[in-house]
Amino acid sequence: MGEFFAMGGYAFFVWMAYGMAALLIVLEIVAVCAHRKRALHLVRHSDVHGSGTVNAGAQLKEAE
């Protein structure tokens, strides 16, 4: 197994490349999950909670 990791003497370059790529991908996955958790938290606790309909905002009424 040893010589597999040695990569013919280029271990540093090969594993630094693969290692950083793996690290960046893992970081992105972690970031996306954290983002999702924040969003869910926002939705659950926001006061704009959908009471059946999107809060309608102001209406324009005819006033004399």
Add this chain to the structure above:
Amino acid sequence: MSGFKYAAPAQFYPLAGKMALWFGVSAAVLAVIGLVIGLYIAPIDVTQKDSYRIIFIHVPAAWMSMFLYVVMAFWGAIALGMNTRLSAMMAQSIAPTGALMTAIALWTGALWGKPTWGTYWAWDARMTSELILLFLYLGIIALRNAIDDPRRADKACSVLALVGVVNVPIIYMSVNWWNTLHQGATIKAGNSSIDDIMLAGLLFMVFAFWFYSVAVTLVRLRTIMLEREVGAAWVARLPEVKEER
């Protein structure tokens, strides 16, 4: 809501969840196969010995970085043309993954360059263009963060992506011109004849990266939908929102 049935975020949200799962799992499987081939089975390259194995990460990442930019510009164009919110959100969720792929391509390219050309940064035409592509991605992400109103941010980023996608080939061509003018044609890095095993490894890795990008983009898309439709009724009815974790 104009557009086809799935244009409405409410219907697309659950579908995107399933697709993300499928693409994620298949990406993992493809990556494992690709890595086994690339790192273990593929023979040593006659000139570069083992350092060439970095291409199994570098090439897919480089292709994805360009492909994702074009896809982002495509969804941006649809968002501008048909004024549909979903395609704008799709364009927004692609940008970070595209930037990540560019960063991976640059990092692995530098580590591949050191044993091959003796230096991490040799102003190689492709690498320089990749660096400029990273600036384009970061520009779009910076513009996105600078604008508070989501709808204006969507449209502005779509316009910038379209202007960018027109310029990407021009930049690549001009950097190539500049590179050959100064260094002459650099030795074609990488072996000339790619035999079948290497090609297989490469293809597996390309699909792995592609499916990974789709999965991550869809997950980020669902999150953006939640943020954008905070008050919407369909959000309130979602299972993950209801149960109080």
Add this chain to the structure above:
Amino acid sequence: MLEIQDLAARRGYVMLFSQVSFKVEAGEALIITGANGTGKTTLLRMLAGLSHPLSGKILWQGRETRAFDPVLRNNIMFVGHAPALKDELTAEENLALLVKLAGEEVALGALREALQEVALGARLTVPARVLSQGQRRRIGLARLALVPRPLWVLDEPVTALDPAGIALLTGMMAAHLSKGGAVIAATHQALDLPTGAMRQLSFQ
């Protein structure tokens, strides 16, 4: 002349207004009131074609229009909060530019006359920078007089106008209505227009 069907608007994540529908015909003035921040300005900017509504339709003579639709740009005069003047230029130069921008050809004499009417006669050659807010609004009034457009969309037109200015504005509006034009204005000031022609809508 202009018909609004079920208009809705959102700013960021907050819903400003929804289900807004009304119609404006020739000879009618529609006064829109409501607290600050209820979306009056947003509504007027949508009518003028400056911004896209979240949903709903805006019809000109029965034909649906999009934002920046040429039909709206040719038939509506929009006066926003800012009086659209360049500080470095004089009242006369500013007015000439604005009138030409609206696609109208007006001789210098007529320009000066219009400025006389809004009591800016003496201020022709002085940079707009030194004019007071009220005087700058009066240049806007002169523009209203010189550019014939069927529909006026005015956002808080009375701000910074002194009583004489307000009288001038209401006089011009009355004349405009009698000529078969229409006005949509957002204002809190009671305007004494011929009651028959005036309707009021307010945001609640």
Add this chain to the structure above:
Amino acid sequence: MTTNSSPVFPVRTAMEPGDGVFTAFFWALRRDLRLALRSRAELGVQILFYIIVVALFPLSMSPDKELLMLLGPGVLWVAALLASLLSLPRLFASDYADGTLEQMALSPLPLPALILGKISAHWLTTGLPVVVLAPLLSIQYWLEPEVIWVLMAGLLIGTPVLSLLGAIGAALTLGLRSGGGSLLALLILPLYIPVLIFGAGAVEAVRGGMGADANFSLLAAGLLLALAGAPFATSAAVRISLD
């Protein structure tokens, strides 16, 4: 419907796309030039900036003839890029603030033509001075006479492209509070790179005996592409910013 559109108001049929282009272009060009001349001090500052940046490089390196001859074209081009970049916010900012941009967007005259007029005025007040000053500043860099002409020609074709592309960025970043110019620089500098490569490369090509016609034709092609596309992209961006 009682009176359709009343007789008193001339029925303005919506203009066909073609007409009004020249009136719009010259309206904006004359107006912006008059505004620029009214605030001459500001113009002076732009040009001084270009001169100062060009003078910095010899100070940061050495007055050695060979070195400066080699670097000269590149320095002059980068300085031209920065000068164009710094003057871009001025293109729309004041009109956006005082409401004139709103009236331009609402005018029956075509917005892209109005914007092209503004961009041309911007080029005349920032791009052209750079071209005119190039020979004067080339002396600081010992540039040989025949190369100065190539540099000026490159700048003459290239600087309008900088204004055209820059206008898109200026319109996109209208009214944004974030670091003013830095966001604009991040958005636009990558797009400037081809112009920089072919412009500065023209001098290299001439020095290498290859002649610069290829560079000039590519720069001219870039100019045509920018002329065809940038006004429309900019007016879309302006409309988005006004929304």
